[in-house]
Amino acid sequence: MTTIKTVAPIRPWRPTKRDYTLQIAIIIGSLVASYLLVANTGFEGRLSLVIFFGFFAVVALAILSGLRRGKEAAKDAVMAGAAYTGIFALLLPVVSMLWTVISRGTAAIYDGFFTTDMSQDPFSSPLDAGGIKHALIGTLWLIAIALIISVPLGILTALYLTEIKGPGSALIRFLVQAMSGIPSIVAGLFIYSALISGTGRGFSGFMGALALSILMIPTVARTAEEVLKLVPAEYREAGLALGATQWKTVALVVIPAAKSGLVTAVILGVARIAGETAPLLFTTGGADNTNLNPLDGNMGTIPFYIWKALIDGSPEAASRAWAGIFILMLAVLSLFALARFLSRASIVK
Amino acid sequence: MVRKAKDVTIAELERPHSAPTPRTLESKPRPSDRVFRAIVGVGGFSSLTILGLIAGYLFFRGYSILRSESLSFITGYEWVSSINSDGSEGAQPSTYGVGAMLIGTLVTAVIALVIGVPVSVFAALYLTFFAPQRVKKILVTVVDLMAAFPSILFGLWGLYVLMEPGMYVAELLNKYLGWIPIFAVPVPVFLRSPFIAGLVLAVMIIPIVTAISREIFAQTPLDRIQAAYALGASKWAMIKNVAFPYSYSGVVGGAMLGLGRAMGETVAVFTVLNILYQANFKILLGAGGNLASHIILKFGEASEEEIKALMAAGFVLFLMTLAVNMIANVIVSKTGRRGR
Numbered sequence: 001m002t003t004i005k006t007v008a009p010i011r012p013w014r015p016t017k018r019d020y021t022l023q024i025a026i027i028i029g030s031l032v033a034s035y036l037l038v039a040n041t042g043f044e045g046r047l048s049l050v051i052f053f054g055f056f057a058v059v060a061l062a063i064l065s066g067l068r069r070g071k072e073a074a075k076d077a078v079m080a081g082a083a084y085t086g087i088f089a090l091l092l093p094v095v096s097m098l099w100t101v102i103s104r105g106t107a108a109i110y111d112g113f114f115t116t117d118m119s120q121d122p123f124s125s126p127l128d129a130g131g132i133k134h135a136l137i138g139t140l141w142l143i144a145i146a147l148i149i150s151v152p153l154g155i156l157t158a159l160y161l162t163e164i165k166g167p168g169s170a171l172i173r174f175l176v177q178a179m180s181g182i183p184s185i186v187a188g189l190f191i192y193s194a195l196i197s198g199t200g201r202g203f204s205g206f207m208g209a210l211a212l213s214i215l216m217i218p219t220v221a222r223t224a225e226e227v228l229k230l231v232p233a234e235y236r237e238a239g240l241a242l243g244a245t246q247w248k249t250v251a252l253v254v255i256p257a258a259k260s261g262l263v264t265a266v267i268l269g270v271a272r273i274a275g276e277t278a279p280l281l282f283t284t285g286g287a288d289n290t291n292l293n294p295l296d297g298n299m300g301t302i303p304f305y306i307w308k309a310l311i312d313g314s315p316e317a318a319s320r321a322w323a324g325i326f327i328l329m330l331a332v333l334s335l336f337a338l339a340r341f342l343s344r345a346s347i348v349k
Numbered sequence: 350m351v352r353k354a355k356d357v358t359i360a361e362l363e364r365p366h367s368a369p370t371p372r373t374l375e376s377k378p379r380p381s382d383r384v385f386r387a388i389v390g391v392g393g394f395s396s397l398t399i400l401g402l403i404a405g406y407l408f409f410r411g412y413s414i415l416r417s418e419s420l421s422f423i424t425g426y427e428w429v430s431s432i433n434s435d436g437s438e439g440a441q442p443s444t445y446g447v448g449a450m451l452i453g454t455l456v457t458a459v460i461a462l463v464i465g466v467p468v469s470v471f472a473a474l475y476l477t478f479f480a481p482q483r484v485k486k487i488l489v490t491v492v493d494l495m496a497a498f499p500s501i502l503f504g505l506w507g508l509y510v511l512m513e514p515g516m517y518v519a520e521l522l523n524k525y526l527g528w529i530p531i532f533a534v535p536v537p538v539f540l541r542s543p544f545i546a547g548l549v550l551a552v553m554i555i556p557i558v559t560a561i562s563r564e565i566f567a568q569t570p571l572d573r574i575q576a577a578y579a580l581g582a583s584k585w586a587m588i589k590n591v592a593f594p595y596s597y598s599g600v601v602g603g604a605m606l607g608l609g610r611a612m613g614e615t616v617a618v619f620t621v622l623n624i625l626y627q628a629n630f631k632i633l634l635g636a637g638g639n640l641a642s643h644i645i646l647k648f649g650e651a652s653e654e655e656i657k658a659l660m661a662a663g664f665v666l667f668l669m670t671l672a673v674n675m676i677a678n679v680i681v682s683k684t685g686r687r688g689r
Contacts, residue, residue, distance in 0.1 A: 047514055076583040083479050086471025087488065090559060093552045094495050097506045104509075156392020164389055168397075174678065176396045181606060181674035182403075182667060183613025184500075185641045189663040190403040193410040197656060214399055221396065246378065247385030268497075275499020278615040281645060306501050310508075310620060318509070325502050336494055 022064060030056035054085060098329075105326025108319040117300070119289035124314035132324060134290040135305040138205055141294040142284075142301055143270055145209035146216050151266055153213075154220025158265075161221075162228040163236075163250055173225075180218035187214040188279030196283065203285030205294030208301065211279035220269040227261030228254065260342045267339040274335070275328050277303035302328050403667060411661025414445055414654075422661060424448050428626050428647075430655040445658040447640060447665060449628040453543065454639035454669075457618060458611040460547025460632060465554045465611075466604045472555070473562035473600075474588060477569075489563070496556035504620030507549035512621065515545040519633045534633050541623035541635040549617050554607030561603030565596040565684055599684030605677035613670045615641035640666045 015023075034052035037043065043052070058081030066074030108127045117134035157176060161169050191211040195201060231254050239249030255262065280286070285298030286308060302324050309321035378386065408415075415422055425446015476485055476492075507515075519539040526532045539545075569592045577587040618639050624646050625636040638646070644659050644666075651659060 045514065045517070072583050072586060076585040079585040079588070080479065082471045083475040086468050086473075087475040087480075089468045090472040090495075090555055091488075091491070093506075093511075093555075094491060096510060097498065097502060100506060100510050101502070153392050153395045156389050157396060159389045160393025164386055164393070166386070166390060166393070168394070172393055172397060174675070175400055177678045178671055178674045179396050179400055181609045181613075181670060181677075183615065183641055183670055185613065185615040185644060186403065186407075186663055186667045186670075189644065189660065190406055193660050193663075194402065194406040197410070214403075217396060217399070245385075246382045248381075250385070271497045275501060277499070277501045278641070278645065282648065303499065303501055306505070307616070310501075310505065321505060325499075325505055328499060329502065332497055332499065333494070336497060340490065 023061075026057060026060045026064065030060060054081070054088070057081070058085075101322065101326050101329050104319070104322040105329075106323070108316075108323035109326070113323070117288060117290045118305070123309050123312040123317040123320055125316065127316055127319055130320075132302060132305055132327065134287065134300040135302045135324070136327075137290060137292065138284070138287075138294075138299040138301040139274070139303075141205050141299065142209045142212055142280075143274065145206060145294060146212040146273055147266070147270070149209070149213040150216040150220055150269065154217045154265070154269065155224050155262065157217070157221040158224035158228055159250065161225050163246070163254065176218045176221050179214075180222060182214075183278075184215055184276050185278040185282075187211045188282035190214070191279070192282040202296075203283060203298050204296055205284055205291070205299035205301075208280045208284035208299065209294065211283050212273040212276060215276060215279070216269040216273045219272045220265050223265035223268055224258075224262055227258045227265060230261065231257045264339045264343045267335050267342070271332050271335040271339070274331055275303055277307055280304050281307065400671075404664070407660050407664035407667060411657055411659075411664050414658045414661045415664075418445055418661075421446050423451065423665070426628055428643075428658075430647075430652060430658070443654065445655075445661070447643070447662050449626055450638055450640045450643045450662075451665075452628045452630075453637040453643075454612050454641075456630065456632060456637065457543050457546045457550055457622075457639050458608055460544060461550035461554055461611040462604060462608055463551075464548060465551035465607060466558055468551070469555050469558035469603075469607075470562055470600060472559045473566055474592075476559070476563050477566040478584060478588060478592070489560075492556050492559050492563075496560065500553065500614060500616045501620075503549055503553050504617040507545065507552075507617060507621040511548060511552075512540070512545060515548050516540065519544050523633055531630055531632050533631055538635060539633055541621060542633050543622060543629060543637040544632045546618050546622040546637075546639075547632070549621050550611040550614055553614060553617060554611050557610060558600075558603045558607040561606060561681060562596070562600045565599035565603065565681070566592055568684075569595050596684065599681055602677045602680030602684065605673055605680065609670045609673040609677060612639070612673065613641055613666060614639070615645055618642045619645050 030053050033056045034049055037052050038045075038049050058078060061081065062074045062077040065077045110128055112129075113131040114136065115133055116129070116131035118130045118132075119134070121130035123130075157172065160166060161173055188211045191207050191214075195207060195210070196203065201207075235253050235257055236249055239253040240246070244252070280301055280303055284301060284304060286304035287298035287300045288308075289300075291297050291299045306321045306324040306328070309317040309324065418425065422445060425444060426448045427444045427446050428449075429442075429444050431443045472492075476488055480488060516539040519542060520537070522532050522544075523534055523537065523539070527534075573591050573595075574587060577591045582590065619642040622638060622642065623635040624638040624642050626638065626643070627636055629637040640662055644662055647655060647659055
């Protein structure tokens with residue numbers, strides 16, 4: 001009887017125990033070195049600690065791989081370090097912003113925060129009075145009106161680009177892209193110059209909604225176009241083969257197939273405009289009292305509320321600004337989560 | 350089993366049968382479709398109409414100022430409005446020139462690009478070539494989310510959180526690189542400087558530049574990547590010799606989209622920068638502004654005539670950002686198409 005010797009598979013690309021030990025040693029070494037450097041020189045702060053730690057770790061890893069595998073490996077290690085630094089530098093502000101919003105945003109929120117407005121209290125008054133009822137109502141009005149205007153226009157634009165493919169499609173696609181990059185202040189300035197200045201009409205929520213629509217249309221149109229492109233051509237052909245007219249095919253086949261994606265497009269559009277501030281400064285007037293009529297009179301909104309608190313400058317006003325941004329971020333984050341959830345449910349089964 | 354052929358009589362075969370009447374096929378759309386196409390067409394051209402209206406109205410309202418100032422509206426370094434509140438002309442003649450603010454716009458946007466683009470490119474490299482699949486999915490969502498952060502959040506965060514470390518870095522820059530004219534300051538105060546505004550703008554453009562760079566990097570043809578690895582290239586050698594040459598122009602386009610966003614940003618710049626009407630190249634000195642923040646600053650108490658000048662300034666801003674965006678989009682879409 002012969003015994004068969006099995007050979008354990010080797011994986012030469014896997015790091016060995018020695019590699020792991022070296023890596024851990026490098027990490028500990030750079031931690032100690034960066035701590036010593038920050039403790040003994042003029043540098044200060046946690047951030048410089050992190051920066052020096054990263055620097056030492058990358059240098060040590062580069063030297064190590066340079067000694068073992070040559071110059072190219074050293075370069076590779078440095079560049080890998082740069083890539084990790086890049087993603088770290090991207091995430092640092094995100095985490096910092098979210099953390100600041102959460103940690104500072106709740107100070108001004110009390111029982112009556114959502115049920116009172118600022119008509120009785122200045123922004124510098126103590127934090128147990130005044131609230132954002134007026135701003136909440138205003139923002140909801142503005143979003144509702146902007147939805148009514150820009151959802152049809154945005155989706156019609158997308159339909160023109162995907163279903164009709166009529167003359168000028170390339171031009172329109174190009175312009176929609178360019179339009180999504182115009183500064184928000186220009187939208188506000190345009191509404192002011194066209195509809196408010198010199199016409200005798202004053203600021204109102206409706207004007208603000210018009211300005212926001214300009215910013216929302218390209219977002220909705222671009223996302224909706226992407227979604228409609230995903231509907232297979234067979235669906236349209238099947239509709240036409242059954243004798244349906246084009247509009248029936250679009251209304252009864254294409255749009256239902258792309259429904260959740262279109263809703264995602266609308267949600268992303270709302271997330272885009274919910275926090276816009278600059279256009280509102282030219283159009284809504286930013287009232288402190290509750291105004292239920294979007295067609296007449298100044299109207300407060302959450303971004304404008306934050307803006308006023310920011311201009312005021314007192315510590316209480318700063319707390320109010322953070323509370324406002326807290327509410328705004330809650331809205332943006334939940335809209336975003338909703339959009340993710342809907343787009344994960346696949347568009348066409 | 351063999352089937353028998355049916356007996357067919359001659360008479361049956363010869364019986365004349367009526368030919369079916371031919372169906373008429375129309376390529377002309379039906380009335381309902383024509384209505385549908387008309388409605389969609391009108392909606393489809395809405396963006397064209399809106400862009401035209403914006404350009405038209407801002408030009409129309411600012412025309413008198415643009416005409417009287419002509420070129421010096423762009424090159425002039427003075428913004429003096431001397432109309433009194435009762436409508437009478439003040440002692441000094443009014444002059445409107447946005448030159449200083451154009452310089453401020455460029456200075457802050459360039460700082461943003463210098464800081465933001467390297468970070469974005471390396472972050473995009475990490476996302477494309479280094480990140481494990483699961484981490485990548487989460488981080489891509491984070492980048493998308495960051496792009497949706499409202500600009501006033503960046504302003505608040507810049508003012509209350511970034512200002513302090515920003516000033517610390519500015520101090521270091523001034524201490525060690527102060528001999529370079531742009532890092533010099535007359536007095537060692539680093540509060541609310543264009544440098545800090547540039548930092549905030551850099552954070553604002555990072556998501557868009559990262560997202561576009563990542564998309565471009567991801568389109569690098571896989572066979573070329575694998576060919577490079579098969580030839581023994583390290584990861585960096587592959588990136589340098591395959592990914593970069595392939596995606597260079599697309600990344601430039603992404604950076605230009607970032608530039609467009611940085612040039613038009615209003616609220617964040619207004620919040621962190623000490624807006625003063627002067628051409629300031631000393632980036633650590635707390636004075637300056639950009640065109641958009643200047644418009645916001647002057648809008649509050651502007652006279653009829655100054656409003657017109659602000660409209661003209663808005664027109665200039667609109668044209669600038671539109672041009673930058675259009676060029677950027679052309680570059681990005683050309684790069685994107687090349688690989689497939």
